[in-house]
Amino acid sequence: RKLPTSCVIGAKTKKTAEYLQSAFNSKVFRVYTSPDMLGIELGGSLKNVIALAAGIADGLGYGDNTKAALITRGIVKMGGKFESFCGLTGIGDLIVTCASVHSRNRKAGYLMGQGKSMEEAMKEVNMVVEGVYSAKAAAKLAQKYEVPMPIVDEINKVLFEGKDPKQAVD
Numbered sequence: 001r002k003l004p005t006s007c008v009i010g011a012k013t014k015k016t017a018e019y020l021q022s023a024f025n026s027k028v029f030r031v032y033t034s035p036d037m038l039g040i041e042l043g044g045s046l047k048n049v050i051a052l053a054a055g056i057a058d059g060l061g062y063g064d065n066t067k068a069a070l071i072t073r074g075i076v077k078m079g080g081k082f083e084s085f086c087g088l089t090g091i092g093d094l095i096v097t098c099a100s101v102h103s104r105n106r107k108a109g110y111l112m113g114q115g116k117s118m119e120e121a122m123k124e125v126n127m128v129v130e131g132v133y134s135a136k137a138a139a140k141l142a143q144k145y146e147v148p149m150p151i152v153d154e155i156n157k158v159l160f161e162g163k164d165p166k167q168a169v170d
Contacts, residue, residue, distance in 0.1 A: 006032065010035070010040040010041075011033065011037075017035070036081045036083070048131030050071060051097040052109035052129075053109060053155055054098035055105065055106035055108060055109020056109040058113060067099070104129050105129055109131075111124055132159055135160075139153065
């Protein structure tokens with residue numbers, strides 16, 4: 001659609017990153033590089049769990065401030081570089097995934113906030129909802145690194161234990 005956007009390519013070597021950057025960079029597609037593979041992977045997976053929570057908040061009829069609180073509280077540190085979480089692979093991806101009507105994870109959360117089960121929401125979205133799968137992994141990482149992640153804990157309870165989303169938000 002020729003709309004301006006950007007992304008981050010992570011690679012172990014600067015040479016590989018720059019090669020890929022030159023292959024994809026264009027007038028409307030700006031490609032940045034980063035050696036922080038861990039930060040990119042964490043940001044790319046955890047934002048989906050937070051997007052489920054943001055969608056649930058939307059589905060429950062909560063406002064923008066509620067969603068902003070969820071997004072802000074959804075930032076964690078488990079070894080990735082701070083710069084990664086402050087850039088496109090962290091905050092940038094988190095914001096678009098939590099706010100976009102095109103986000104599969106936000107849409108699934110929205111449907112659950114309106115009373116549908118995880119299975120019903122996933123069936124209606126009819127695409128992969130990564131946050132459902134990332135939620136369990138995020139909980140294990142949080143436990144391993146002793147990082148309190150109450151949003152992740154509550155999302156897991158909604159997804160896999162049938163907890164009412166309203167109770168989870170409370």
